[in-house]
Amino acid sequence: MARRSIYLLLLAFAAPYLYDRYLAFSVILSNRPAAFQRKYNIKSHEVKFPTRIRNCEDVVLDEGMGLAILSCDPGRDKWNTVMGTFYPERLTENGGIYLYDYANPGLPDEEALKRITLKNFETDDFHPLGIEYEADTSTLYVVNHAQSGSVIEIFSLAPTAATATHIRTLKHPLIHTPNSIHALGDGKIFFTNDHFMRAAVSPLLSKIETFAGIPGGSIVYLDINKPDTAKTVARLPFANGIAMLNSTWLAVASSSKAGVYFFEVTPEYDLKSKGYIRTPSGVDNLSVDSKGKLVMAGHPFAPALMKISKDRANCVHESENEEERKACECGAPSWAAEWSSDGGIKEFYKGFHFCSSSMAVRDVSRGIGMVSGLYDKGLMVFRV
Numbered sequence: 001m002a003r004r005s006i007y008l009l010l011l012a013f014a015a016p017y018l019y020d021r022y023l024a025f026s027v028i029l030s031n032r033p034a035a036f037q038r039k040y041n042i043k044s045h046e047v048k049f050p051t052r053i054r055n056c057e058d059v060v061l062d063e064g065m066g067l068a069i070l071s072c073d074p075g076r077d078k079w080n081t082v083m084g085t086f087y088p089e090r091l092t093e094n095g096g097i098y099l100y101d102y103a104n105p106g107l108p109d110e111e112a113l114k115r116i117t118l119k120n121f122e123t124d125d126f127h128p129l130g131i132e133y134e135a136d137t138s139t140l141y142v143v144n145h146a147q148s149g150s151v152i153e154i155f156s157l158a159p160t161a162a163t164a165t166h167i168r169t170l171k172h173p174l175i176h177t178p179n180s181i182h183a184l185g186d187g188k189i190f191f192t193n194d195h196f197m198r199a200a201v202s203p204l205l206s207k208i209e210t211f212a213g214i215p216g217g218s219i220v221y222l223d224i225n226k227p228d229t230a231k232t233v234a235r236l237p238f239a240n241g242i243a244m245l246n247s248t249w250l251a252v253a254s255s256s257k258a259g260v261y262f263f264e265v266t267p268e269y270d271l272k273s274k275g276y277i278r279t280p281s282g283v284d285n286l287s288v289d290s291k292g293k294l295v296m297a298g299h300p301f302a303p304a305l306m307k308i309s310k311d312r313a314n315c316v317h318e319s320e321n322e323e324e325r326k327a328c329e330c331g332a333p334s335w336a337a338e339w340s341s342d343g344g345i346k347e348f349y350k351g352f353h354f355c356s357s358s359m360a361v362r363d364v365s366r367g368i369g370m371v372s373g374l375y376d377k378g379l380m381v382f383r384v
């Protein structure tokens with residue numbers, strides 16, 4: 001009898017946890033290929049620049065100038081510190097930062113998209129992930145998953161010249177598994193670490209952390225002028241995209257919980273929990289449009305994404321060998337949705353026109369939006 005009550009007690013403690021995991025897995029299950037339901041609540045779309053860019057993880061908009069800044073890394077095929085792909089000996093390509101002038105539809109493609117020249121920055125170890133742009137000070141923050149260790153690179157961007165001058169490399173014990181950055185101005189940032197267990201240390205434990213929903217990810221506050229005052233302000237499972245919803249509320253995506261956490265930011269940059277919402281897809285990155293709506297992109301069916309990250313290690317474009325060519329394919333669905341406190345969640349895209357969506361942004365006044373694809377070629381540009 002004693003043993004039985006211990007089991008019951010354990011079950012009672014575990015029940016909320018098991019239910020939570022059940023909900024997370026049912027999101028994946030309901031998006032399995034046989035049950036997948038497409039959504040197309042956009043006017044039209046087009047995949048631009050497929051021959052010039054691929055594996056773009058992040059897009060940030062400077063709506064004032066009508067420019068999008070993209071972070072793309074073909075090297076992700078062989079080197080992905082989040083998903084645990086490590087083939088440094090096959091790594092031949094560096095990542096790059098691009099500028100897309102989306103406000104002038106008349107421009108020829110070669111002029112509309114420019115690769116930014118990085119000045120004062122000699123490296124063959126550049127693997128950009130999340131980026132953030134502070135327009136007032138022209139500061140560009142870039143999470144660099146360098147082989148020598150993950151850091152945050154800081155550049156000064158000159159958009160008209162399409163150059164970015166490197167200012168400094170930020171290393172810090174709290175920059176552990178950096179993913180996304182949100183700039184608060186004046187050198188102050190919030191950023192997320194996606195995992196406690198780095199895939200570089202143990203790919204298996206890192207995956208267990210993901211699937212068990214262990215809150216090993218974190219949100220860190222850091223002032224680049226006073227790095228020693230940096231602090232961890234919250235922990236959550238697989239912390240990913242981060243964006244301020246308005247002047248006081250912070251939204252942070254959790255890719256493994258399948259949801260978004262909300263916090264109120266105190267004057268000391270501490271966080272007070274304001275609850276969370278579940279999403280019908282794993283959420284990758286977040287942005288906020290000029291109407292104050294949260295725009296999300298993510299991965300409805302995580303197993304497809306994991307398969308790509310595994311296959312890509314063997315991908316050789318235009319290879320004679322069919323297997324090597326097949327390893328370059330991209331079949332993971334994309335998903336984009338918006339959220340507001342009065343409107344709730346509205347999915348506006350779900351489908352296969354574009355693969356492995358990681359970020360969605362929207363310029364409401366120009367009626368244009370973009371979705372980036374972690375493992376796809378080009379950029380999906382849509383009309384709203």
Ligand SMILES: *[C@@H]1O[C@H](CO)[C@@H](O)[C@H](O)[C@H]1NC(C)=O
Nearest residue numbers: 058130131132179180181285
């Ligand atoms: C996600 O988007 C935000 C802008 O909303 C950006 O600052 C951040 O670095 C991005 N992260 C990734 C991993 O793309």
Ligand SMILES: *[C@@H]1O[C@H](CO)[C@@H](O)[C@H](O)[C@H]1NC(C)=O
Nearest residue numbers: 245246247248249340341342
């Ligand atoms: C920020 O957004 C939240 C959620 O919509 C809302 O409850 C809060 O009042 C907003 N705060 C401000 C200062 O607008």
